[in-house]
Amino acid sequence: MSLYFTQFPIINYNITGKNSDLKAVVDIWRRVKVRSKIVNEISILDKYDVQEGDSPEVVAYKVYGSTDLFWIVCLMNNVVNRYYDWPLDEFTFQKFVADKYDNPEGIHHYEITQKSGRQSADGPSDYEHKLVVNSTTEGAVSVSNIQHERRLQDAKRQIKLLPPTYVSAFIEEFQLLINS
Numbered sequence: 276m277s278l279y280f281t282q283f284p285i286i287n288y289n290i291t292g293k294n295s296d297l298k299a300v301v302d303i304w305r306r307v308k309v310r311s312k313i314v315n316e317i318s319i320l321d322k323y324d325v326q327e328g329d330s331p332e333v334v335a336y337k338v339y340g341s342t343d344l345f346w347i348v349c350l351m352n353n354v355v356n357r358y359y360d361w362p363l364d365e366f367t368f369q370k371f372v373a374d375k376y377d378n379p380e381g382i383h384h385y386e387i388t389q390k391s392g393r394q395s396a397d398g399p400s401d402y403e404h405k406l407v408v409n410s411t412t413e414g415a416v417s418v419s420n421i422q423h424e425r426r427l428q429d430a431k432r433q434i435k436l437l438p439p440t441y442v443s444a445f446i447e448e449f450q451l452l453i454n455s
């Protein structure tokens with residue numbers, strides 16, 4: 276975490292409302308976002324499947340050789356809150372589902388496979404070819420609460436990573452933007 280916030284500018288902030296009570300603080304209100312054009316350019320980025328127990332720090336260490344670069348993993352995937360935007364480990368997932376639903380096996384919604392366009396999955400966690408429908412629709416299949424939540428978690432497991440060769444240039448650009 277230290278490398279990330281050390282790049283933010285220092286500002287004088289009035290803590291108490293008295294003009295004489297200015298404190299030097301890190302300007303955490305600054306936000307830099309990766310351009311959508313870069314994130315959507317598949318040929319530039321590497322795909323990565325987050326494994327059980329992987330945190331942004333673990334992924335950064337595996338890919339970049341340093342846990343300090345976890346913030347690049349988060350920025351590339353718009354992970355603002357690691358507890359909601361990052362996939363949960365299995366124990367936490369089961370607890371989350373049990374807390375959220377009275378009946379995890381209860382029906383969340385019904386769906387069918389669309390009849391035009393893409394009709395098959397593009398990987399194990401791809402459900403874009405499915406359409407949510409009413410229970411009375413012919414061929415409708417029920418999806419349980421836990422299946423629905425598992426799909427959301429699986430989608431979070433598919434992340435995009437900046438190849439290590441671009442990290443130095445990315446950090447330079449980030450520093451320019453955060454300090455401008």
